Amino acid sequence: MAAALTLLRSRLCDPTYIHAPFKSSKQSNYSKLKELVSGTISDSCNNSALLLGPRGSGKVAIVDLVLEDLKAENPDSISVVRLNGLLHSDDTCALKEIARQLCLEHQLSFSKMASSDDNSQFMIDMLRECGLAHRSLIFVLVEFDLFVQGKQRLLYCLIDAMQTVTSQAVVIGVSCREDADQLLEKRVRSRFSHTKLLFAPPSREDMKSLVEHILYLPKNAGLPSEYITKFNAHVQNILNDKRFKQILDSLLCVDGTIGNLVQYLFRVVSSINLESGLLSLENFKNAQISCERQPTIETLQDASILELYILVCMNRLESKEQNSYNFNSIMKEYKSIHDAYRTSDNYGDTVCLRAFEHLLERELISYVDHRGRYLPVEFRPVELLISSHELYLGLKSNSSCPAILQKLLDHESFK
Template sequence: MKSSNDKNIVNLRKFLKNNILNNSKFVGHEKEKQQIYDLLHRTIESGESNSALLIGPRGSGKTTLVNDVLQSLQSYFKSDAVLVRLHGLIHTDDRVALKSVTSQMNLDNAVDGKVFGSFADNLAFLLACLKSGEKDVSKSIIFVIEEFDLFCSHHNQTLLYNLFDVSQSAQTPICVLGITCRLDVIELLEKRVKSRFSHRQIFLFLGEEGGNNLDHRLERLQQFLLIPSDAKLDVTPSFKKLWNNHIDLLLRDKNFKNAMQRLLDLDLSEKSLKNILVVVVSQLSETNNKLTHEAFLVQIQQLEKDETVQVLQDLSVLELCLIISMKHHCDIYDNQPMNFEMVLNRYLKFANANSSMQTTERPVIMKAFEQIQNLELISMLSAGNSGIQREYQLFKLLVLPQQIAAAVKRTSGLPTEVVQYANSCLI
């Protein structure tokens, strides 16, 4: 039989995880949010056709922003507008996308969610439906296209061309809103598609507003962790009061604020914060019924772990020496590309200067070089490498000096000469 407190914790844990994962409230970037709202609102209210791209890095909140705007326009979608969602990872070609559009718009040739007819027939039918409406009386159609750049690889970009073409006509009002992380997405559009796009681009970057501010981050944590007064949650009133008081104290705690600032310095996106919150909240139990800054620090330290440093630590002494030789080459020649012969000469210069270093044969060194390439610590330059002998093919180093220094520092049992080689100035 569960105790009352245990039941409170179980219900709280479930509530908090749901709130963290499904909280669609968008914080910050009010200007961009208003731009998207005005764009969609004009299409719905005034019958004004539009097209736009929302561009920003992964984790910047593009989808959350759009969902927040759509939520505020929810009342219109019952009678005045139709929402059609497409996703580049799901709708992998125009045929699949067109079936989804027809189904979501509840058109006549969609029966029980299944669409009949050839691609050409369906496209002609869809365009006839879109072009038959009158601007003043037709329902507006909002197309939200996620991973927009993937649609650019579809054959002839047929669907994009026709959607943009309709958005320029004075018939059924439609708004095409593409969401992408590709800054060069306009260059991916074919000339005929580009000519029909409005070239309206809205950029959403991390750290500009709301993302790099500790006060904003603490405000967001309040939304995630506090129990609202109107929340449908089966816990006792006294437990609810105690929990909210505990969260208020936690958010004011200096050590907790320092931990949150440390997380912001690592990652401005909200994704890492949510991942950490889910783990920490999942650890709540009857014996561990409070959140502590120590629990957050443990998760932040996990996030700080650099996988590349771990890979470097697992290298053999020879492979690590070659990486250090590459680092010195980059220091001397200002990050210019290198080939195997350059690295070999630099390594042999070091090995010959230290009598304690064992002499290694050339084929063994070549094998170690290839292993470094297989681990993707270096990458081959595609340009100018065709037909060149393997030893003279150009590579660039993908490892930072700080990562090499950290790996050398953490690796136990390294010969003193290697440590000195890594820490030495230009050789």
């Protein structure tokens, strides 16, 4: 039914609904962040924290969820200023944006002609006034690592003001770089709290529970009760099917973030049969195929046998935790494979070097850095730009790929 499709799509577009299950655990990042910000509101103190994790792991969604709940509990005690490093990494621009948002929040007139020093002083004055009024200022800095480039004047000015005036404020930095705190200058790091919340990919069990949370229809959805019962029974059968577990494992091997799962489920829901109004395992399979249609895998479909050998050799070197290797190292691995399995695919170094350079041109591999750009190609360190799972799918899709290559690639986790 169209009403069920609309309901499921609205859920998938609502980060608050998606991350709601994580609110119940006291060990969740939601609970930890809420406790930190609540401490600032109740105890009139200053705090700072960094939220670190890969893109799509729900960092910004958790911040929004916490602030939404705290605003409902303390409607007149919170002011929020949001900055994004992609837009406001320049100190002058950032201070101007802070002044604009504070003026808008507190119904003050904003001067576009104010200097950077004026805006900086205005921010300090507002921190003081809000502190005296027992109102907490919360600064959310998305793409935090972009704010630490240059002289870090904004961060120093903000953190220093929190130390020297009567204020109650929180600075929340959000970054996909786990070493973001190490990028801070000593004068900023000494004033910045060492609180870090790491957003690791959820477990498979948590992901399955999240799928249930998103796809199950509630009894009060305004739909016929018989249809709701039948729909939920279909979903339950799919989730218990071994083939679904294989699909979920394959999906999580490529990208285990919640954002990737949500995008996948949106494809699933969008292919629902409107006549029956029910989901089927085919919807999940087709969505997986659609997700796997990546340019990288399509490029591997046209790769030569020799190029596939080189990629597999590089993957094997990385699985052996050999972090630095070059063309000569790859050739040693290639010859060891030939000697061990007595394959008929034996090519000379000159032909291999041409295939190696072709992979560089197609950007399937690349040089590690440019410091050795004056070295011969054979000696420059290289790295693989595709994951093991992408390589495995590429080998499967290449009709001329020798069977031995798929055996050489450790793909037990992809089955």
